[in-house]
Amino acid sequence: MDDSTFLIVGANGQLGQALQAKYPQAQTMSATELDITDFSVLESFNWQPITTVVNAAGFTNVDGAETAEGRLAAWAVNATGAANLAKIAAARNITLVHISTDYVFDGTQDMHTESEAFSPLSVYGASKAAGDIAVALHTNHYILRTSWVIGEGKNFVRTMLGLGQKSISPTVVADQVGRLTFTSELVKAIDHLLVTKAAFGTYNVSNAGDPISWADITRVIFEEAGFMQLSVADTTTAEYFVGKEGVAPRPLKSTLDLSKIQNTGFTSTDWRVDLKTYVAKELAQ
Numbered sequence: 706m707d708d709s710t711f712l713i714v715g716a717n718g719q720l721g722q723a724l725q726a727k728y729p730q731a732q733t734m735s736a737t738e739l740d741i742t743d744f745s746v747l748e749s750f751n752w753q754p755i756t757t758v759v760n761a762a763g764f765t766n767v768d769g770a771e772t773a774e775g776r777l778a779a780w781a782v783n784a785t786g787a788a789n790l791a792k793i794a795a796a797r798n799i800t801l802v803h804i805s806t807d808y809v810f811d812g813t814q815d816m817h818t819e820s821e822a823f824s825p826l827s828v829y830g831a832s833k834a835a836g837d838i839a840v841a842l843h844t845n846h847y848i849l850r851t852s853w854v855i856g857e858g859k860n861f862v863r864t865m866l867g868l869g870q871k872s873i874s875p876t877v878v879a880d881q882v883g884r885l886t887f888t889s890e891l892v893k894a895i896d897h898l899l900v901t902k903a904a905f906g907t908y909n910v911s912n913a914g915d916p917i918s919w920a921d922i923t924r925v926i927f928e929e930a931g932f933m934q935l936s937v938a939d940t941t942t943a944e945y946f947v948g949k950e951g952v953a954p955r956p957l958k959s960t961l962d963l964s965k966i967q968n969t970g971f972t973s974t975d976w977r978v979d980l981k982t983y984v985a986k987e988l989a990q
């Protein structure tokens with residue numbers, strides 16, 4: 706595939722970095738180079754060579770979005786920014802690839818399908834749902850709805866490895882259940898949809914494998930890392946956040962039904978396989 710006609714926005718985030726590795730010829734823009742919240746900035750960009758935009762930009766600080774300032778920023782990037790890109794893409798017949806989240810749901814369903822109605826609990830979730838609605842107005846779109854993203858950046862696996870390396874036995878929530886999504890899996894899915902020219906629309910993408918709680922994932926991380934002397938204690942989301950101000954409500958059930966993308970010929974990788982590789986790489990550094 707000719708990636709020289711690709712544009713990656715939000716290119717320095719976890720997903721953005723993985724996309725840069727996959728598409729080395731693509732134009733890449735950081736938040737300061739191309740601010741998607743400013744339509745006049747987008748309008749003055751040279752879109753002529755671009756056939757595909759991958760929007761890896763996002764305001765992803767879920768708790769930060771609950772503050773007065775964060776609420777503005779989350780809506781600007783996740784909703785207005787996405788709408789701005791959709792408007793540009795629609796006017797220029799550009800394919801827009803956008804990333805959504807299970808946080809657009811309240812997490813009461815055991816398994817989320819692409820057709821579930823929006824029911825966000827948090828400001829972040831609401832702003833992402835608004836972005837999804839805007840992007841879907843442009844026919845040539847792929848929305849990849851994902852969960853629990855792990856890549857090059859601040860993420861849960863790195864946090865737990867950091868605690869383990871300091872010999873800290875953590876207490877971790879055991880009532881939020883889902884599956885990890887390594888950025889390699891997201892990139893593989895984006896590439897699959899583009900290469901196979903799959904029907905436009907929304908596709909769930911996470912790693913495959915057994916749905917599991919954050920506490921049990923931590924146990925797997927510690928096992929892989931050889932932190933045998935440490936233990937992981939269970940807590941509930943409610944207990945964990947007691948007395949903490951400004952914490953966003955989170956869906957308890959985050960597992961995504963992967964059958965739609967798998968029915969297009971996509972093979973999902975088990976999260977345990979990617980986690981093993983990720984932990985080994987982190988420890989080797």
Ligand SMILES: NC(=O)c1ccc[n+]([C@@H]2O[C@H](COP(=O)([O-])OP(=O)(O)OC[C@H]3O[C@@H](n4cnc5c(N)ncnc54)[C@H](OP(=O)(O)O)[C@@H]3O)[C@@H](O)[C@H]2O)c1
Nearest residue numbers: 715717718719720736740741762763765804806851853854
């Ligand atoms: N992380 C998760 O667990 C998770 C779960 C489900 C879905 N998602 C979605 O997946 C996508 C990628 O997530 P990620 O984890 O890769 O996020 P990330 O690491 O936080 O990266 C987001 C990037 O967006 C950039 N950005 C922020 N405001 C921007 C703006 N106005 N214009 C252009 N770029 C801007 C940021 O730049 P600065 O760093 O310079 O601010 C950052 O490089 C997002 O849409 C997110 O909502 C993430």
